[in-house]
Amino acid sequence: MHSTRARVPAAPAPALGVATERIEGRDKVTGTARYAGEHARTPPDCAYAWPVPATVARGRVTAVDTAGALALPGTLAVLTPGTAPRLGESDDPTLAVLQDDAVPHRGWYVALAVAETLEDARAAAQAVRVTYATEPHDVTLTEDHPDAYRPEQAGGRPALRERGDAGGAFTAAPVRVDVTYRVPPLHNHPMEPHAAFARWDGEGDGAHLTVYDSSQGADPVRTALAALFRLPEDRITVVSEHVGGGFGSKGTPRPHVVLAAMAARHTGRPVKLALPRGHLAAVVGHRAPTIQRVRLGAEHDGTLTSLSHEVTTHTSRVKEFVEQAGLPARVMYASPHSLTDHHVVPLDVPTPSWMRAPGEAPGMYALESAMDELAGALGMDPIELRVRNEPATEPDSGLPFSSRGLLACLREGAHRFGWADRDPRPAARREGRWLTGTGVAAATYPVLVSPSTAAATARHDGGYDITVNATDIGTGARTVLAQIAADALGVAVGSVSIGIGSTRLPRAPLAGGSSGTASWGWAVHRACTRLAERLARHTGPLPAEGVTAVADTAEEAGRTPPFARHAFGAHFAEVQVDTGTGEVRVRRLLGVYAAGRILNPRTARSQFIGGMVMGLGMALTEHSTADPAFGGFAERDLASYHVPSNADVPDVDAHWIDEDDPHLNPMGSKGIGEIGIVGTPAAIGNAVHHATGVRFRELPLTPDRVLPALA
């Protein structure tokens, strides 16, 4: 069937900016979207793997008795540090599973049971007997820990930055705030526990490894597996089609995918491995706890003269990860004297990693709470204090901002929230047993982008195929990429098919750092622009294979622009505090954002609101405890680690201001996946102070902390 294409069709209405419904939405509401542990129908010869976590916090494995496990019906194999296949070199030591007898933290995997059924595998894992030589452990972070050191970098930036004489200027300041805030360990807990299905086909040089993994980026998983299993990348396929959330915990490969591939190779069977929820706290990363000292010195008119933000955090003994909580203080406020610093303490704890807005979320909790304290000390409105200290250029770098909408967000939010009517006096609004208060906090998140490739094909039948190994972890990546493609091609979004989530597709970076849409979208935009040019020159019907254009944004996305680029936001919260129980209830939550051009209002709104809900959890319910007696985290399930439930979440609203920033990417967008969490905990904490008159400086604000302070 030949169709003669109109080369210059009447351009349809632009797709970007429209609240297009999720392309995969129907699959998700009908239960047909397949996640890693459920991809395709389980092959009849599929085996199941179940890992065995260490029950000591530090030491080494002296013996693994597998006899009991192997005697159980259905057991196929038990891999141990002594028997597991040797892996190749990896730059991530958390992936070197079952390679030696060291136990660096409680929950580290020390064996892997493989069996015919899920029930058999679980029973076999429970029957493995491990003997340890234990050593004394230390899992307790303190601000004066003797092992604390200053790392070279925090979040890829220098750990220490200093301008002027922050200490001297602080001492000389007429108004001073010197406070220390604490954020506990936090767990990502995506609804889908990490899972992988692995299958080896062929032998020797013809061997091919296929993996379905719950990951935020299939290409990084493939790269890691290639090194570990000493295979060229073209003999590995990794698929991450639908991913049940990640929030950073699936950002890089995690041990489960290595174990699944190892078990499949060892047994010669396809293997499915889904981590039990109770294992996640120890093996997929967490937000490291932070102890943050903030010192603000100001003139009586509120002008900051000194700003110091000093962070102490922990890492594991396996690898260094530094929660970069001091970074936002380099962006937010003008001050002639400034110090931002990080120290890290290696402990016998699981390895921390990214959790939604690493650095910004805990760092802005401390900084924005301290700013509220300073406003109180000055007798100044907290919004006015921020206006007073709005910088002309990025304070740390001196670079001009490509755009900076903080004040616009604060003003728009104040208007929508009814801030002008606020009585600033704390503890002045009591109704029965309830105290009511409101609070505000700013938010920021950097604009990040990575090089990507993509391909665009005009099909013979008039449709378009766009392929890029992007990952949709719930953001709506498919949908927004289709919208970007449609506009670049000048066609209706319905004529665009989008393929993502497989290493068979053009290489692309992971979904992380709120950079997915910018990175993938830029490559899609470029491929589609090229395709449109080619089609404009094309005469006659398209060839059967269609016409394809590819793009690689290594050059343009890798360029460092002469601008400081960040999204900004303002969060407003209204809380009620029960003076009888100490319970804090959020009544209203509002976020207003300046994040470039909003490409899909529907999915953007969901991301903003979702981030705020996670921030509500960080403020009120979520915490984990590094158990000093046994090591490891005490809260390992969803009954003890309290993520917000529906009844915890009140009226939450998100808005944004129009921002036209030409220094970003062809779409004009900034990342929106993380900024929603950033200011929310401080806004809630500041509202609790306004309600009660008590300043709490350690999260979460649980009744056991709040009630005694109200007495």
Added chain:
Amino acid sequence: MSTAHPPQDRAGTPDAGDGHPDGAAPTRSRVTFRVNGEPADLTVDHRATLLDVLREDLGLTGAKKGCDHGQCGACTVLVDGRRANSCLLLAVAQDGAEVITIEGLAAGDELHPLQQAFLDRDAFQCGYCTSGQLCSAVGMFAEAAAGHPSHVTDPARPAGRGPVELTPAEIRERLSGNLCRCGAYPHIVAAVEDVTR
């Protein structure tokens, strides 16, 4: 959010061929139940949950495993019309049960109104809790229609006197057994309201 089936009534038939040669008790039994209207006749491991049998044996992966402990609600299905955490039900105890999963909610290509409302309101992101949210909400409709009170229902309201109105507070409370880490709750409540209004 629990079902109260007497286990004795629901136990399957021990598989005679599966007993250990030394006379040990059988570890598998035959059960027959219906899933989305279709009969399922299976020999199941006594340790297997309904969730794992749905997902691993019947290929119905719409019901999700989020915690395997009845703490997250992602595995929620309807058993004899009532919502239940299928990770807390042993498959062997479901003999004769009528099970509806997310795959059975739509009438062919026509979505259940609540599925459509979830699409309209963008009441999900990653989608992993969505099956459970939907099944749970459908179960909730029946409970409210039958006049079952919740924690936020006015205690002065006489029990069994007609349906309970599903206000936003009632919806939030009654769906709090279904966690959503993407934080879609405000949109979930809006979607449920679209259907109840």
